[in-house]
Amino acid sequence: MTDREHLWLRLAVDLVILTVRDGQLQVLVIERANDPYQGRMALPGGFLRAGEDLRQAAERELVEETSLDGAVLHLEQLATYGAPDRDPRGRVVSVAYLAIAPDLPIPTAGSDASRACWAPVEDVRDDLAFDHNQILRDAVERARTRLEFTTLATVFCGPTFTVGDLRHVYEVVWDVTLDPRNFSRKVVQTPGFIEPTGTRRIPPTGRPAALYRRGSAEALHPPILRASPGTDG
The missing domain is CATH 1.10.10.10 (Winged helix-like DNA-binding domain superfamily/Winged helix DNA-binding domain)
Structure with missing residues (x-):
């Protein structure tokens, strides 16, 4: 492949759902049931399907992997992540979404997640699969800025x-x-x-x-x- 050839890639969405629980800033995470990174904690997310827009894909993945209804959350686009080596399955570009909300229920795992839970940001921010550590850091900074303004x-x-x-x-x-x-x-x-x-x-x-x-x-x-x-x- 030359530098001038068109690049074929897959498009994905990742979700950072933040809340305050038990006196801590917590994030919704899943335990991956499949490779790559089987058994590792990660942010909910997945690949865009035919006929979906990005928001629809984000809502679907949230329901499938955690049972939480993204339609009632204020999801906002956080950033786009496209480093060449961010996913071992190939070239994957991900659009990350952020939601910050109170009183969110306990999630239930489904789809390709073997477990879904709330976890203190402090406990997981350096141990997530893919480039999700960076996505989480960016999301927390966005949340902190939102409190300023x-x-x-x-x-x-x-x-x-x-x-x-x-x-x-x-x-x-x-x-x-x-x-x-x-x-x-x-x-x-x-x-x-x-x-x-x-x-x-x-x-x-x-x-x-x-x-x-x-x-x-x-x-x-x-x-x-x-x-x-x-x-x-």
């Missing part, structure tokens, strides 16, 4: 929440410890981010905490940016 974090807090609850989401996704007073000041002063309910949560011990609900804004102006290394968050 949008009100996404409130989705994980329930109908009412304290500023401490909201801070915990940021700490989990960003993998940092934030200064409570500094964070509270930024959140309260950001227009449309949160609204007071006029009620308080009274814990068994300690001081009552004011309860808030999600505000009307979807984008944060100004954004709540991650602190640079060596600065106070």
Whole structure:
């Protein structure tokens, strides 16, 4: 094959589904039932079929391998991955999709997956098959950026929440410890981010905490940016 000949390749989709469970940022992973990488953990995904568009393929693979309904998730294209050696079966280009959602159910394995589960990102981010470590890293960075510029974090807090609850989401996704007073000041002063309910949560011990609900804004102006290394968050 010369450099000027057309390249024949296969097109695939991979999915990064992130959620906050048990106080951790977790990702949906499967255990591969077939070669290549049989027995290794990987992101859900598979090859595009005739007559499918990319979104349809992503939804189908998610249902087949994990039983989760991609039609109800906000799937967004993350990036395209096409390194020549990314798949030992041949030249495969993959379009990766990302979804970030709360309260997702326990998955059930199917298709060419022998197991499907939620796993802490910290536990699997260096051990996935193919180039899925890189895809996961890119997805986590996208999620972290979304928290800087949008009100996404409130989705994980329930109908009412304290500023401490909201801070915990940021700490989990960003993998940092934030200064409570500094964070509270930024959140309260950001227009449309949160609204007071006029009620308080009274814990068994300690001081009552004011309860808030999600505000009307979807984008944060100004954004709540991650602190640079060596600065106070």
